[in-house]
Amino acid sequence: MQLKDQVALVTGGGSGLGQAIVERFVEEGARVAIFDRSQERIDEVVKALGDKVVGIAGDVREVADNNRAVAECLKAFGKLDTFIGNAGIWDYSKTMVSTEDGDLSSAFDEMFGINVKGYVLGAKAALPALYKTKGHMIFTASNASFYPGGGGVLYTATKHAVVGMIKQMAHEFAPYVRVNGIAPGGVGGSNLAGTSALSQQGIKFSDIPLDDLMKQMLPLERAFNAREYAGAYVFFANRRDNTPGTGGVLNFDGGIGMRGF
Numbered sequence: 560m561q562l563k564d565q566v567a568l569v570t571g572g573g574s575g576l577g578q579a580i581v582e583r584f585v586e587e588g589a590r591v592a593i594f595d596r597s598q599e600r601i602d603e604v605v606k607a608l609g610d611k612v613v614g615i616a617g618d619v620r621e622v623a624d625n626n627r628a629v630a631e632c633l634k635a636f637g638k639l640d641t642f643i644g645n646a647g648i649w650d651y652s653k654t655m656v657s658t659e660d661g662d663l664s665s666a667f668d669e670m671f672g673i674n675v676k677g678y679v680l681g682a683k684a685a686l687p688a689l690y691k692t693k694g695h696m697i698f699t700a701s702n703a704s705f706y707p708g709g710g711g712v713l714y715t716a717t718k719h720a721v722v723g724m725i726k727q728m729a730h731e732f733a734p735y736v737r738v739n740g741i742a743p744g745g746v747g748g749s750n751l752a753g754t755s756a757l758s759q760q761g762i763k764f765s766d767i768p769l770d771d772l773m774k775q776m777l778p779l780e781r782a783f784n785a786r787e788y789a790g791a792y793v794f795f796a797n798r799r800d801n802t803p804g805t806g807g808v809l810n811f812d813g814g815i816g817m818r819g820f
């Protein structure tokens with residue numbers, strides 16, 4: 560029970576990595592608010608976990624939705640200890656050269672809107688409550704925050720931006736609120752969506768042969784599922800073991816950059 564009596568708010572908590580974080584936090588004694596754009600996914604998680612969780616449907620790109628998510632969390636659980644920015648989309652490694660100018664412009668706005676603006680607005684909404692609890696923020700970065708080839712130019716740029724955002728927030732919010740990130744590699748069991756601007760709604764993440772790919776790419780020679788990533792979030796949220804940490808991003812990716820030459 561590493562998170563007994565703690566309260567967290569998880570964006571994108573209805574699926575994949577976010578859902579695994581929610582489940583693990585509840586297992587560790589926390590109560591969790593799930594903020595996701597899919598009411599259907601929220602309903603499934605709430606049904607499975609009962610009164611330890613509440614769901615708020617909305618879009619992370621909207622100021623009002625972020626404020627409402629924090630307000631609903633406070634109404635249900637009385638406080639907030641950990642804000643987890645996690646909702647994101649991918650570009651399915653679409654190359655710039657194969658993308659028309661207009662599509663590139665709209666996809667840039669969509670990708671940065673969800674992956675970066677969504678994190679910034681969520682942090683802003685959560686900050687007053689986190690100042691009160693001397694709480695912390697954790698953001699999902701990616702192997703694409705450090706290395707090329709984990710997406711196209713747009714996705715990689717958003718995830719690099721997340722690292723800069725984490726460092727600047729850690730600097731600005733100290734000594735009251737700690738801010739850290741986790742950079743997972745490929746997440747088994749994810750439903751990571753593509754961009755609407757690039758008409759990628761029909762593509763399914765589950766169609767990617769992740770196990771085969773990761774076996775070839777990673778020094779650890781296998782894919783990891785969402786539940787295997789969730790423990791790192793518990794570590795960062797844990798008030799006992801992570802008091803010195805702020806502004807850090809944990810490479811948690813099966814050793815992607817460790818192949819060498």
Ligand code: NAD
Nearest residue numbers: 571574575576595596618619646647701745746749750751
């Ligand atoms: P997922 O699609 O399974 O989960 C993401 C959730 O975010 C979904 O429930 C979706 O409804 C929600 N969401 C998307 N856009 C939203 C919006 N505008 N407003 C509110 N909710 C929204 O995907 P996942 O793989 O679990 O992705 C979670 C995070 O992990 C993302 O930040 C992603 O970039 C990162 N990541 C994923 C992988 C991977 O291999 N899947 C690898 C590295 C990093």
